[in-house]
Amino acid sequence: MSSNSDDSLPPPMPEPVGVPPVAPQLSSHSETLLAQLAGDFLRERRLERRWRTVFRLFWLLLAGLLVYSLWLQGRHVTPSTAPHTALIEVRGEIAADTEASAEQLLAALKDAFKDDAAQAIVLRINSPGGSPVQAGIVYDEIKRLKKIYDKPVYVVVEEMCASGAYYIAAAADEIYVDKASIVGSIGVLMDGFGFTGLMDKVGIERRLLTAGENKGMLDPFSPLPPKQRAFAQAMLDQIHEQFITVVREGRGKRLKETPETFSGLFWNGEQAVQMGLADHYGNLDYVAREVVKAEDVVDYTPRDNVAERLAKRFGAAIGAGAVKALKELAPIR
Structure with missing residues (x-):
């Protein structure tokens, strides 16, 4: 007996549990293409890293050369084997830690005197003066080097030589x-x-304790006793006599002394020539061309490099005014 029921149909097959779907198989051509792409990618990365390293080394080398050149700037004179006039600038205050310090000027003087191509040394001066100690050191060194190397030394005054x-x-x-x-x-x-x-x-009391009766001498907040004033004046007079001796030795018979010569007065260039404090009129070019007979001028003046100038401006210069005021309550010059 037939029936229209679905009982005679076979039951559906159950889905497998936990079995991942089968990925489609790649052809050998696809595998080769992927391998080639991967290789190209790795090569590009390696090349990129190499160029990055090269650029870093290049900039590092460039920075090193820049720092080195800045450090050398102004420290060395460009060599010149041709006969020339050696120039040394004396500018500004003559004092320690300035461009016109004895340390700076002595280094330049030694280089200039030792250079066989330097026919003479010219000091171009534009300075109001400064420390007698620093000036005395430079004076003595010039006299010593002149004896050793037998080279003439000339001074060219610009605005001031006082x-x-x-x-x-x-x-x-x-x-x-x-x-x-x-x-x-x-x-x-x-x-x-x-x-x-x-x-x-204003009713302010000064409290100064010292060990030694003259230890507080020249303290601006204490009276200056006659004994201490006389002591300081005697010291100044002695230094003045040293100055006078140097001028007399240097100028010799050219000096036409008057009661005012060593009084501290100053004169213009025309008067200085008449008094024997100077010899002639002339600038650097004139002296190099007409006196030394070597027009080529080589500057031996040592100068701070850029790094040192920055350090002085932003580092060492901080508080310099206060320190100087404490160290130099009564400077001699």
């Missing part, structure tokens, strides 16, 4: 000036301030 600057100039064989240059000021001073009267008015 006090300690003239102390140095006295070591030269000849001094050249402009008619309007300022020359002289052969004297010594020690300056400072006294605040005792002001302190009395």
Whole structure:
């Protein structure tokens, strides 16, 4: 007996559990293409890393060369085997830690004297003076080197050659000036301030304890006893006599002394020539061309490199004014 029921149909097959679907198989061509792409990618990465390394080394080398060149800047004179005039600049205050310090000028003087191609040394001065100690060191070194190397030394004055600057100039064989240059000021001073009267008015009491009766000498907040004043004056007079001796030795019979010569006064270049404080009129080019007979001028002046200038500006210069004020309550110059 037939029936329309679905009982006679076979049951559906169950789905397998936990079996992943079978991935389609790649052809050998696809595998080769993928391998080639992967190889190309790796090669590009390696090449990229190499170029990155090369560029880094290049910039590192460039930075190193830049730093080295900045460090050398102004430290070495460009060699010149041709006969030339050696120039050394004396500018600004003559003091320790300045461009016109004895340390800086002595290094330049030694280089210039030792150079066989340097026919003569010219000090171009534009300075109001400064420390007699620094000036004395430079003066003595010029005299010593002249004896060793037998080279002439000339001074060319621009705007000013006064006090300690003239102390140095006295070591030269000849001094050249402009008619309007300022020359002289052969004297010594020690300056400072006294605040005792002001302190009395405002009712401020100075409490200074010392071991040694003269240890507080020249303290601006204490009175200056006659004995200490006389002691300081005697010291200044002695340094003044040293200055006078140097000028007399350097200028010799050319010097036409008057009662005002060593009084601390200063004169223009025309008067200086008349008084024997200077010899002739002339600038650097004139002296190199007409006197030394070597127009080529080589600058031996040592100068701070860029790194040192930055360090001084942003580092060492911080608080320099306060330190200087503490160290130099009564500077001699």
